[in-house]
Amino acid sequence: MKIAVGSDHAGVEFKKEIVAWLEGHGHTCTDMGPYTEDSVDYPDYAHKVGRSVASGEHEQGILLCGTGIGISVSANKVPGVRAALCCRPEYATLARQHNNANILCFGARFTDLATIHESLHNWFSADFEGGRHQRRVDKIEPCC
Ligand code: RB5
Secondary structure: OEEEEEEOHHHHHHHHHHHHHHHHOOOEEEEOOOOOOOOOOHHHHHHHHHHHHHOOOOOEEEEEEOOOHHHHHHHOOOOOOOEEEOOOHHHHHHHHHOOOOOEEEEEHHHOOHHHHHHHHHHHHHOOOOOOHHHHHHHOOOOOO
């Protein structure tokens, strides 16, 4: 699968581990930055990865920031993106099964490598269940 990966400065170290895990599991991975721990703004990378997933250039995305909150909120501003913040491995399964999420987000300052690996395993093992979940996903759209 073609996966886009990005973060802010807080997620750079885990991003490297995620890229290695993805490539080790046969995925084609594009690291969209940043490449140092110099301070950056998470929306820039969320939008970069979000646009590449929404356009179909990449099938799915992985994003990290300190909490995972800023990067997921920002990614969800890109039409077509369903970014899910993953706080425990079960979230990764359910984000695919129920929400048909196409970007998985982690809070680098509130997780560990074992949790990330288990979450990635769950994410790629689970499929969208459709049915009543499709109806709900269809209702996820801009509203006021
Ligand atoms: C950066 O210090 C921090 O605010 C960011 O990584 C993230 O946690 C924002 O939601």
